Amino acid sequence: MFWKLLFADIKMMVRNRQALFWAFMFPLLFSFMFGFFFGKDAKNGTVAIVNHSDSQISTKYVEALEEAEIYKVEKDLDIDEARAQIKSGKIVAAVEIPEGFGDLPEQKAPQVQILPNGQVIMPEKVKIPEQKMKLVIDPGNAQINAGLTGFTDKFLSQLNLKIQGADEVFLFEEEKTNDKKLSYYDFILAGILGLSVMNSSVIGIAVSMSKYREDKILKRITTTPVPTWAFILAEVISRLMLNLAQIAVILAIGIYMFDANIYGNVYVLVGVAMLGALLFQLLGFVIASLSKTTDAAQGMGTAITIPMMFLGGVFFPIDSLPRWLFSIVQYLPLSPLLRILRGVSSEGLSPFSNPQNIYIVSAWIVAALLFSVWKFRLTDE
Amino acid sequence: MDDISFDVYEGEVFGLLGENGAGKSTTLEIIEGLRRATSGNVKVLGLDSRRDQKTIKNKIGVQLQSSAYYNFLKLKEIIQLFCSFYGSDVDSMQLLRMVDLEEKANSYVNSLSGGQKQRFSIVASLVNDPEIVFLDEPTTGLDPLARRNLWHLISEIKQKGKTIVLTTHYMEEAEVLCDRIAIMEKGKILAMDDTHKLIEQSENPFTISFVIEHKVDKKIFAKAVKFGNVENLFGKQNHFVLRIKTKENLNKALPLVQKLNPDSIQVGQATLEDLFIDLTGKTIGE
Numbered sequence: 088m089f090w091k092l093l094f095a096d097i098k099m100m101v102r103n104r105q106a107l108f109w110a111f112m113f114p115l116l117f118s119f120m121f122g123f124f125f126g127k128d129a130k131n132g133t134v135a136i137v138n139h140s141d142s143q144i145s146t147k148y149v150e151a152l153e154e155a156e157i158y159k160v161e162k163d164l165d166i167d168e169a170r171a172q173i174k175s176g177k178i179v180a181a182v183e184i185p186e187g188f189g190d191l192p193e194q195k196a197p198q199v200q201i202l203p204n205g206q207v208i209m210p211e212k213v214k215i216p217e218q219k220m221k222l223v224i225d226p227g228n229a230q231i232n233a234g235l236t237g238f239t240d241k242f243l244s245q246l247n248l249k250i251q252g253a254d255e256v257f258l259f260e261e262e263k264t265n266d267k268k269l270s271y272y273d274f275i276l277a278g279i280l281g282l283s284v285m286n287s288s289v290i291g292i293a294v295s296m297s298k299y300r301e302d303k304i305l306k307r308i309t310t311t312p313v314p315t316w317a318f319i320l321a322e323v324i325s326r327l328m329l330n331l332a333q334i335a336v337i338l339a340i341g342i343y344m345f346d347a348n349i350y351g352n353v354y355v356l357v358g359v360a361m362l363g364a365l366l367f368q369l370l371g372f373v374i375a376s377l378s379k380t381t382d383a384a385q386g387m388g389t390a391i392t393i394p395m396m397f398l399g400g401v402f403f404p405i406d407s408l409p410r411w412l413f414s415i416v417q418y419l420p421l422s423p424l425l426r427i428l429r430g431v432s433s434e435g436l437s438p439f440s441n442p443q444n445i446y447i448v449s450a451w452i453v454a455a456l457l458f459s460v461w462k463f464r465l466t467d468e
Numbered sequence: 469m470d471d472i473s474f475d476v477y478e479g480e481v482f483g484l485l486g487e488n489g490a491g492k493s494t495t496l497e498i499i500e501g502l503r504r505a506t507s508g509n510v511k512v513l514g515l516d517s518r519r520d521q522k523t524i525k526n527k528i529g530v531q532l533q534s535s536a537y538y539n540f541l542k543l544k545e546i547i548q549l550f551c552s553f554y555g556s557d558v559d560s561m562q563l564l565r566m567v568d569l570e571e572k573a574n575s576y577v578n579s580l581s582g583g584q585k586q587r588f589s590i591v592a593s594l595v596n597d598p599e600i601v602f603l604d605e606p607t608t609g610l611d612p613l614a615r616r617n618l619w620h621l622i623s624e625i626k627q628k629g630k631t632i633v634l635t636t637h638y639m640e641e642a643e644v645l646c647d648r649i650a651i652m653e654k655g656k657i658l659a660m661d662d663t664h665k666l667i668e669q670s671e672n673p674f675t676i677s678f679v680i681e682h683k684v685d686k687k688i689f690a691k692a693v694k695f696g697n698v699e700n701l702f703g704k705q706n707h708f709v710l711r712i713k714t715k716e717n718l719n720k721a722l723p724l725v726q727k728l729n730p731d732s733i734q735v736g737q738a739t740l741e742d743l744f745i746d747l748t749g750k751t752i753g754e
Contacts, residue, residue: 091552099540302536310530311553312522
């Protein structure tokens with residue numbers, strides 16, 4: 088009986104094409120959106136280089152800019168075309184290198200003069216005339232401008248020092264708190280996992296249970312000898328299978344398309360995400376217990392998931408929130424889950440490395456379970 | 469519910485008749501174990517409705533008022549799923565054939581008409597070959613033809629030896645289908661008996677309905693109507709209904725009416741509706 092129920096639930100889930108589409112559309116949308124912005128091939132836009140010089144220095148500059156892989160470099164435009172394309176937003180900036188830029192006057196052999204009285208006269212330093220390249224930038228694009236001017240400034244400063252034969256005296260070194268290569272995409276990937284599992288579970292369960300109750304399907308079930316637990320368990324397991332598929336798709340896209348850096352065990356990561364799915368399904372039951380109609384369940388589900396999406400730390404670290412707000416939102420169900428997910432994926436930590444996170448997640452699971460057992464009814468009397 | 473008590477006998481069709489909100493569905497749900505009664509006790513097939521709920525659920529079939537079924541399962545699959553709930557193994561096609569839904573076996577519930585949905589809902593309550601079938605307003609909202617169709621279905625189920633308890637607010641339906649009826653209002657049972665006895669309990673169980681389109685002999689007319697109460701049928705000037713208390717009076721009034729040479733004459737019984745009006749002082753509204 089239980090297996091028939093489970094099988095029927097899975098069948099219905101697969102046949103409900105529209106719901107299935109959105110269950111995958113949402114995580115896919117986020118994966119691709121953030122992947123293209125911040126993943127492996129993400130560039131900050133295109134910079135046109137109009138190089139009129141054939142000097143070594145100008146060539147080196149163009150090479151360096153290309154190698155830095157910060158921007159896509161476009162070399163086939165003239166400066167007026169480049170200006171027009173900046174205005175139209177096709178490219179973000181242009182660099183014009185004038186003819187002769189980087190040509191150094193021929194070095195004459197140093198002539199040291201020794202006067203008859205023994206005085207040594209050093210050769211006069213050759214004065215190199217000032218040369219300027221031009222950065223064409225859009226003042227509205229502060230981040231790009233800072234990046235491009237910073238890059239160019241650093242390149243030219245080093246060049247100036249070398250030409251003058253000066254030594255670099257004041258330097259700095261970087262020490263990273265962990266030696267792992269991480270990008271914003273890696274941060275967001277764990278967020279997308281948590282977010283997708285939360286959205287489809289909370290709203291999915293809340294809406295389907297309310298709808299079943301509204302249509303009296305739940306009541307009809309209670310007229311049969313099927314125990315309530317079997318009915319609910321079949322529903323939960325079939326949805327967990329959907330969650331598993333979502334998680335697999337998100338991770339596959341992250342790893343194979345956008346070169347996400349995952350340092351922990353992928354299976355542990357999946358396990359933690361599934362724990363989250365269970366927690367959010369239980370929250371779905373809590374909502375279904377509290378709402379009388381399907382519309383109310385939908386509204387309540389959205390009212391809970393949307394703020395949690397921002398306050399739980401899907402898109403940015405919640406540590407940057409004001410202290411008082413952080414001290415509250417760190418206990419939201421999504422926050423500790425994301426901390427565990429990020430710990431596993433970015434640092435290769437065990438989910439138990441910070442037991443507080445597991446405690447909070449478990450506490451939510453227990454609380455939601457108790458509440459649902461207490462309040463959730465199959466009929467609406 | 470207010471202090472009600474009744475028995476349903478094996479093999480009969482028992483009807484709970486009353487307006488919306490009279491407490492018919494609540495009564496059924498208490499019997500089916502879906503609701504807890506605040507006091508009193510219910511026995512189903514000799515079993516205590518609370519203690520032996522699981523055994524009872526295995527032996528009864530329930531059709532709920534306006535209940536839907538799963539959207540993305542085919543009719544055949546729903547029947548099979550419900551069979552599995554009882555561990556029974558019924559031929560789903562045979563059940564669907566019984567309600568003329570064989571061709572729809574691979575369709576979803578959404579694609580059914582109102583009458584088909586009701587028929588499906590009834591047949592879904594038969595998957596466990598129940599001893600008692602509870603039908604909650606099985607024909608509400610159906611057109612007259614579909615309703616008649618369902619009456620046939622219900623009588624077929626009765627012929628299979630099942631006991632049927634149904635609720636309805638259609639007088640005609642109760643009269644046609646039920647062996648015994650309890651009339652309910654505001655949680656109380658106002659009257660309960662065999663259907664024909666109930667109707668005879670009506671204040672004026674006999675009626676003569678006649679139409680006279682020519683000039684009426686006022687003397688004879690006055691004599692005839694002394695044996696009962698006469699009124700114009702819903703304001704029709706030439707259509708009279710004479711309601712009569714006793715058989716003797718009927719026998720005396722009838723020849724007098726015939727003397728009036730009516731264009732049309734019908735002798736009939738009071739209906740359940742007449743009784744209902746006698747009992748509650750109002751007509752039933754949908």
